[in-house]
Amino acid sequence: xxxxxxxLFVIVFFVLDLIILKCYSGxxxxxxxxxxxxxxxxxxxxxxxxxxxxxxxxxxxxxxxAIYYNDNKEITFISTDSFKVNLLAKNLAQKTLKYFQNYCxxxxxxxxxxxxxxxxxxxxxxxxxxxxxxxxSVKCEFVSSFESAGINQTRQTLYLNVTPDLTVVALGKKxxxxxxxxVLVYDNLIVGKVPATYLNAQVIGKSG
Numbered sequence: 614x615x616x617x618x619x620x621l622f623v624i625v626f627f628v629l630d631l632i633i634l635k636c637y638s639g640x641x642x643x644x645x646x647x648x649x650x651x652x653x654x655x656x657x658x659x660x661x662x663x664x665x666x667x668x669x670x671x672x673x674x675x676x677x678x679a680i681y682y683n684d685n686k687e688i689t690f691i692s693t694d695s696f697k698v699n700l701l702a703k704n705l706a707q708k709t710l711k712y713f714q715n716y717c718x719x720x721x722x723x724x725x726x727x728x729x730x731x732x733x734x735x736x737x738x739x740x741x742x743x744x745x746x747x748x749x750s751v752k753c754e755f756v757s758s759f760e761s762a763g764i765n766q767t768r769q770t771l772y773l774n775v776t777p778d779l780t781v782v783a784l785g786k787k788x789x790x791x792x793x794x795x796v797l798v799y800d801n802l803i804v805g806k807v808p809a810t811y812l813n814a815q816v817i818g819k820s821g
Contacts, residue, residue, distance in 0.1 A: 640730040644723060644783035647735075648745035649790055651721050652779055656794050659712035660775050663705055664798065674771065674799040688805040698755055698818030705773065706753040706820035713777055717746040750778045754819035755798075759807055767807040771799035771817075 677697050681690040723745075725738030754774050762768040776793040 640728045641784045641786050643727045643730065643732065643735045644743075644745060645781045645786070645788045647723055647727065648721055648781040648783065649779070649788070652716075652746055652781075653792065655713075655716050656775070656777070656792075657796075659716060660709055660773075660794055660796055662712050663708040664773070664796065666708055667701065667705055674801075678769075678801075680803065680805075682805060686805060688803070688807050691807070693757070693817050695818060699820075702753040702755055702773075702818045702820040705775075706751045709753065709775060709777070710748065710751040713748040713751065717744075717748055721745045745781055745783055747780045747782065748777045749780065752776045752778075752820055755817050756795075756814055757817045758814035759803075762802060765804065765806050767803045767805075769799075769801045769803055770797060772796065773798050 677694050679692045679694075680688060681692070683689050720742040721744075722740040722742050724736050724740055727735045729735075752775070756772045756774060757769065758772075759767050759769050773796045774793050775796070776791055779790045779792070781788040781790065
């Protein structure tokens with residue numbers, strides 16, 4: 614009789630242990646997913662705020678590019694002020710990092726149901742604010758491209774690619790994510806035939 618009770622106790626303990634581990638693992642995955650999605654939703658506002666700050670400091674993209682023509686009014690060369698571009702990328706990376714860190718310090722609101730580890734209950738219950746996110750660095754780079762926009766017309770675009778180094782910490786488990794965001798910051802129509810060598814996208818400046 615005692616052996617039977619002991620055996621049943623071991624079985625119950627083992628089953629409970631499995632349930633707890635399953636809930637713990639499920640809750641960890643839910644929290645990490647929640648943290649990543651919340652951060653992804655905040656990325657655009659942080660990047661646009663940083664851009665707004667920097668552009669308000671009288672950044673003029675027309676001063677960054679210089680277009681040279683020959684006597685036939687054909688474009689022979691397009692130069693880029695690499696110092697200005699790299700400085701802008703550096704400043705944007707620093708300002709974006711501050712915005713990200715400020716957002717992360719506020720924590721993430723997570724429903725109590727998420728701690729059950731069951732996805733069907735992950736949105737149920739009162740919200741609990743917990744610290745899940747941490748951004749240690751941000752990389753910014755400018756990518757310039759040229760594409761035909763009609764006869765002797767070329768569209769020049771400049772995109773800012775922002776890549777934060779994000780860490781999500783949930784219930785002792787860490788998840789690392791580096792998701793990039795691309796923002797169009799300059800769009801210009803050039804009149805004149807652009808040399809074919811300029812028709813491929815290229816990185817013209819980056820932070821770090």
